[in-house]
Amino acid sequence: MNLTLKIWRQKDSSSKGQMVDYKVTEISEHMSFLEMIDVLNEGLVAKGEEPVAFDHDCREGICGMCSMYINGEAHGPDRGVTTCQLHMRMFKDGDTITIEPFRAAAFPVIKDLVVDRSAFDRIQHAGGYISVNTSGNTQDANSIPISKQAADTAMDAATCIGCGACVATCKNSSAMLFVGAKVSQYALLPQGQVEAADRVKNMVAQMDLEGFGNCTNTGACEVECPKGISLDNIARMNRELMKASI
Amino acid sequence: MSVFSADLFNEVSHFMGTNPVVQFALQPVLIFGVVFHFVMGFILELQNTRARNVSYAKNNGGANSTWMSRNMIWSGIAILAFIILHFIDFWFPEINTKFIQGDWSGTMEGVEGFRYYEELVHKFMHPARVAAYVIAFVFLGLHLAHGFTSAFQSVGAASLRKKLEKVGLAYSIIIPLGFIFIALFHHLNH
Ligand code: HEM
Ligand code: SF4
Ligand code: FES
Numbered sequence: 516m517n518l519t520l521k522i523w524r525q526k527d528s529s530s531k532g533q534m535v536d537y538k539v540t541e542i543s544e545h546m547s548f549l550e551m552i553d554v555l556n557e558g559l560v561a562k563g564e565e566p567v568a569f570d571h572d573c574r575e576g577i578c579g580m581c582s583m584y585i586n587g588e589a590h591g592p593d594r595g596v597t598t599c600q601l602h603m604r605m606f607k608d609g610d611t612i613t614i615e616p617f618r619a620a621a622f623p624v625i626k627d628l629v630v631d632r633s634a635f636d637r638i639q640h641a642g643g644y645i646s647v648n649t650s651g652n653t654q655d656a657n658s659i660p661i662s663k664q665a666a667d668t669a670m671d672a673a674t675c676i677g678c679g680a681c682v683a684t685c686k687n688s689s690a691m692l693f694v695g696a697k698v699s700q701y702a703l704l705p706q707g708q709v710e711a712a713d714r715v716k717n718m719v720a721q722m723d724l725e726g727f728g729n730c731t732n733t734g735a736c737e738v739e740c741p742k743g744i745s746l747d748n749i750a751r752m753n754r755e756l757m758k759a760s761i
Numbered sequence: 762m763s764v765f766s767a768d769l770f771n772e773v774s775h776f777m778g779t780n781p782v783v784q785f786a787l788q789p790v791l792i793f794g795v796v797f798h799f800v801m802g803f804i805l806e807l808q809n810t811r812a813r814n815v816s817y818a819k820n821n822g823g824a825n826s827t828w829m830s831r832n833m834i835w836s837g838i839a840i841l842a843f844i845i846l847h848f849i850d851f852w853f854p855e856i857n858t859k860f861i862q863g864d865w866s867g868t869m870e871g872v873e874g875f876r877y878y879e880e881l882v883h884k885f886m887h888p889a890r891v892a893a894y895v896i897a898f899v900f901l902g903l904h905l906a907h908g909f910t911s912a913f914q915s916v917g918a919a920s921l922r923k924k925l926e927k928v929g930l931a932y933s934i935i936i937p938l939g940f941i942f943i944a945l946f947h948h949l950n951h
Pocket of ligand 3: 570571572573574575576577578579580581597598599600
């Protein structure tokens with residue numbers, strides 16, 4: 516199929532960017548969205564132009580690197596997928612597709628569609644870990660009883676890949692789904708109890724410091740999250756924070 | 762009450778308007794609550810718009826969230842405009858009569874018995890005012906359609922949020938509709 520692309524081009528973090536129109540032809544509907552951009556870039560390189568910079572790594576939906584705001588939605592119109600897992604069959608021949616970087620004050624653009632998501636790393640450093648020594652003296656897994664439900668819910672929270680789609684989607688650029696998932700993952704398990712109070716307080720403080728907005732429960736993040744992280748995790752984080760503050 | 766009986770409305774209005782618990786405890790708490798809520802609302806909106814310094818060229822909000830949830834600030838501002846109108850209509854005149862002129866009798870020259878019902882009917886004669894009331898209550902309904910369940914989520918009660926979804930929706934339709942009925946009833950009957 517043949518497509519018109521409107522893509523955000525920005526030379527570096529300090530220059531002003533703008534939307535630029537491109538045409539791509541003979542795109543297979545079986546291509547992933549990133550492969551379609553690869554085709555565009557090969558054409559640009561052949562013409563001696565600067566290729567469109569974009570983030571990617573695993574290309575199998577698990578690393579969380581590929582970002583892109585496609586036609587007004589994080590990771591495009593499909594549900595439960597990252598951009599690398601979005602396929603061109605979701606579009607029609609002749610479509611115009613708008614492609615922008617994830618937008619948030621806390622995610623500054625580095626170049627074109629690449630944004631700096633290290634704010635997430637700093638939130639993790641503030642408390643997204645346990646300090647139990649797990650090397651060499653691991654206990655038998657069954658010696659600490661954990662209910663099936665708690666284990667499953669913790670596992671669901673742990674599937675967050677830190678992609679930032681929740682922030683990009685949220686009208687407030689709030690990171691509460693991400694932080695809620697990271698807090699929940701430990702709050703549900705006995706291993707996470709030791710630092711539970713400090714963890715939630717420090718991670719939320721870092722989140723605010725990075726300039727993310729505040730959750731107003733629109734629920735957009737849950738819909739756009741490629742891993743189906745539930746809003747329940749935000750409620751759990753609110754509960755943990757209240758528990759830690761009194 | 763004003764729909765069913767003018768006398769009952771008068772009695773209750775006089776009680777509410779002269780009872781010290783209502784006047785000096787409940788009323789300040791309510792006013793403080795509303796002021797606190799909209800001041801916090803504006804601060805929240807300011808922080809949240811700052812959190813996205815460059816906006817999207819194309820954003821498809823309707824794909825993942827309700828209109829109500831994305832426009833709380835606008836439904837809130839409509840309610841605030843109504844509250845200001847309501848204060849000009851009723852609250853300032855009451856405070857003036859009671860606290861400045863010291864008249865706590867609840868009566869008025871040319872009106873037999875208490876004056877409250879008379880004043881109410883008089884206010885709802887003007888179609889523009891009735892329209893303003895009706896529009897404001899539609900916005901209140903929109904505000905509550907998101908706000909009711911949102912409040913449970915904010916305090917961490919996610920399971921209650923889901924259970925009360927229908928209750929919240931019913932509440933945010935029935936309460937404003939009741940107020941709309943009152944305004945229209947008095948407009949059409951006098
Ligand atoms: C005076 C004018 C008002 C303004 C400017 C205002 C503004 C706001 C804002 C900005 C929010 C948070 C945004 C969001 O959740 O998306 C909010 C939430 C809310 N508002 Fe209002 N509002 C006003 C009046 C009212 C009134 C009169 C009521 C109820 C009778 C009300 C009930 C609620 C509720 C229940 C919430 C949800 C709270 C939460 O999620 O924790 N508001 N309002
Ligand atoms: S919560 Fe979902 S959208 Fe947000 S960072 Fe994690 S995986 Fe991505
Ligand atoms: S490139 Fe790893 S999730 Fe898309």
